[in-house]
Amino acid sequence: MEKISVAVRFRPSIAEETAGERQWRIEDNRISLYKPLGTPISGISFAFDHVFEHSSTNASVYDILIKSIIHAAINGFNGTAFAYGQTSSGKTFTMNGSQLDPGIIPQAVRDIFDTTHMITDREFLVRVSYMEIYNEEINDLLSLGNQRLPVHENLERGVYVAGLREEIVNSADQVLELIKLGEANRHVGETNMNVRSSRSHTIFRMVIESSAKDSTSSVDAIRVSVLNLVDLAGSERIAKTGAGGVRLKEGKHINKSLMILGNVINKLSENGKHRAHIPYRDSKLTRILQPALGGNAKTSIICTVAPEEVHIEETKGTLQFASRAKSITNCAQVNEVLTDAALLKRQKQEIEELRRKLQGQHSEVLEQVILKQRNDMHKSELEREKLAMELEEERKSRQALEHHMGEQQRRIDYLNELLASNEARKVIQGTIHTHSSHEEMNSSNCMSQGNTFTTPILKGMPDQFVVKRSNYSKAFDASPLPENFMNIANGDLWLQLNKGFRTDLDALQMTPNIKYGAAHSNDTSIGTDLEEWNTKERCLNLASECRLHALQVDALKEQYDMLERKYSQLREENSSLVQTLSYSNHDVVLLKAQKDELQKDLNYEREKMRDLKEGIRLFGLAFAERECLLNSLYSKSKAMIEKFSSSQIIYDN
Ligand code: ADP
Numbered sequence: 001m002e003k004i005s006v007a008v009r010f011r012p013s014i015a016e017e018t019a020g021e022r023q024w025r026i027e028d029n030r031i032s033l034y035k036p037l038g039t040p041i042s043g044i045s046f047a048f049d050h051v052f053e054h055s056s057t058n059a060s061v062y063d064i065l066i067k068s069i070i071h072a073a074i075n076g077f078n079g080t081a082f083a084y085g086q087t088s089s090g091k092t093f094t095m096n097g098s099q100l101d102p103g104i105i106p107q108a109v110r111d112i113f114d115t116t117h118m119i120t121d122r123e124f125l126v127r128v129s130y131m132e133i134y135n136e137e138i139n140d141l142l143s144l145g146n147q148r149l150p151v152h153e154n155l156e157r158g159v160y161v162a163g164l165r166e167e168i169v170n171s172a173d174q175v176l177e178l179i180k181l182g183e184a185n186r187h188v189g190e191t192n193m194n195v196r197s198s199r200s201h202t203i204f205r206m207v208i209e210s211s212a213k214d215s216t217s218s219v220d221a222i223r224v225s226v227l228n229l230v231d232l233a234g235s236e237r238i239a240k241t242g243a244g245g246v247r248l249k250e251g252k253h254i255n256k257s258l259m260i261l262g263n264v265i266n267k268l269s270e271n272g273k274h275r276a277h278i279p280y281r282d283s284k285l286t287r288i289l290q291p292a293l294g295g296n297a298k299t300s301i302i303c304t305v306a307p308e309e310v311h312i313e314e315t316k317g318t319l320q321f322a323s324r325a326k327s328i329t330n331c332a333q334v335n336e337v338l339t340d341a342a343l344l345k346r347q348k349q350e351i352e353e354l355r356r357k358l359q360g361q362h363s364e365v366l367e368q369v370i371l372k373q374r375n376d377m378h379k380s381e382l383e384r385e386k387l388a389m390e391l392e393e394e395r396k397s398r399q400a401l402e403h404h405m406g407e408q409q410r411r412i413d414y415l416n417e418l419l420a421s422n423e424a425r426k427v428i429q430g431t432i433h434t435h436s437s438h439e440e441m442n443s444s445n446c447m448s449q450g451n452t453f454t455t456p457i458l459k460g461m462p463d464q465f466v467v468k469r470s471n472y473s474k475a476f477d478a479s480p481l482p483e484n485f486m487n488i489a490n491g492d493l494w495l496q497l498n499k500g501f502r503t504d505l506d507a508l509q510m511t512p513n514i515k516y517g518a519a520h521s522n523d524t525s526i527g528t529d530l531e532e533w534n535t536k537e538r539c540l541n542l543a544s545e546c547r548l549h550a551l552q553v554d555a556l557k558e559q560y561d562m563l564e565r566k567y568s569q570l571r572e573e574n575s576s577l578v579q580t581l582s583y584s585n586h587d588v589v590l591l592k593a594q595k596d597e598l599q600k601d602l603n604y605e606r607e608k609m610r611d612l613k614e615g616i617r618l619f620g621l622a623f624a625e626r627e628c629l630l631n632s633l634y635s636k637s638k639a640m641i642e643k644f645s646s647s648q649i650i651y652d653n
């Protein structure tokens, strides 16, 4: 068990300080509010693990608060760091930073690659995703087509966002390019507080897997850790931001999810033993951050605050949030996975095969080919997962519709039976009427009209008839007004009956109104007619509803078929991709053989050239020797000629 580490960071003041204002003062790790005259205000003083003054840099925040989490993540611990604070207090500056002072995210990315490159006895596989929660919907920032993604949970993967694009990466620059792409897709709007105020919570996620390099055993565990770096949208007071329309709606969503985050923190900070239910499921943000809050993760929270007097209330709120957060304990442990849940394990065989085939290639080229292969495999896996999810949803909604249709059918059957029983009753009443008019016109025994079913003749009816009769036939006898439907029909049926049929109900009210006064009169056929008419009307409504549902089922079936077609198409594409890959592997082998041939030719040519050079050198030497000889011959003969001509002259004289 370890406590979440919480730090507070002040951003530089934007407004000029004026005398006569209350002020925040920092002494070591304590923040206190002072009156204008320099006396502390009692009860407003907070202590934290670290307090960063306005002049602090992102580099120091990283070194002191975040670095240890990043290194733990490399070693298999889940990690989360998030910035919390009011709008314009410096959350995005802390997470992203500037060109001169890179924030936590770029520093973490560089640190991860620098560190993993130095660990030579383990193989690492890093993948990244980037999402935002905007108006309580999860959108993929790396793929614009992935919107409104659902949160799922299972034993192997824990809580995860289904359908999110994940990119396998092998360099910091590659990740920073992806972040740039994601940033461009992020929702930002203009409020009075901050020109580029972030309107969404963003979660940059890195999954780091690693396995021992020299391991030959197939049952070796793979370490898998998830690192979340979160830039929350700022809490805001609507009056202060001047937001309206879309901005107002966003603001409400932001405030609501931050309030739920506050609730979760409050509940977690309560005495551990009496911890109540933790409302993680109340918002997408808390659901995704669940492991980071009281779960299996190392967590740091950086609470950013604005120093100006005008923001004192918000700053106080942030400091109170931070105070509660620092009492939360987490229970982080190294995550070791033996199953196929680790991507390194799932891809092991194919990648080893590829490595074998490409042996002897330049290592950089090899790594690029492997990276591409890994991403292709992971992409088709995600596609399959997404399709399976869509199919499952279709199946569920189809089941629900079929169930609903079955219910409707049962109701129709019931109403049909009701109709049939009404017919029977009419016949019986006709008999009673004839009987009484002929024999006992004034007899109270047979004509207690307010209670038709208690007549001696009806009492004699078989049980089945009584069971099938309407529950509310008695109530109809008293009053057929719509108000009475409220008490007799169940809510569901009542809603269906009311939907779109108000005029009919009005008509219902008009006609029987005349009869309402005579509800206790001797005319029993009024209630019966009305009931029959009403039953028929309901039958018609239900039948038309059934037709509508049948149409919906057809449309869903079509959609289902289409998805199935798409699924099999993707499977085909996948297998053709695998085939192409095997072709290209074959090509690689051929090319390698060609290369070896060429290399041999080249070596032969080189040798020939060496021989030629040697020949030239020997020829040169021989040539020089001959030249020397000739020169000496020439000089000898020249000397002889000169000697001869001088002796000739002497002889002539
Ligand atoms: P938030 O994300 O909390 O709404 P921002 O990070 O966008 O706020 O900060 C608002 C403004 O304040 C930005 O212009 C940012 O550059 C500046 N700022 C925030 N914190 C610092 C800091 N520590 N040092 C320098 N400038 C800062």
Ligand code: MG
Residues within 6 Å of the ligand: 091, 092, 093, 197, 198, 231, 232, 233, 234
């Ligand atoms: Mg921001």
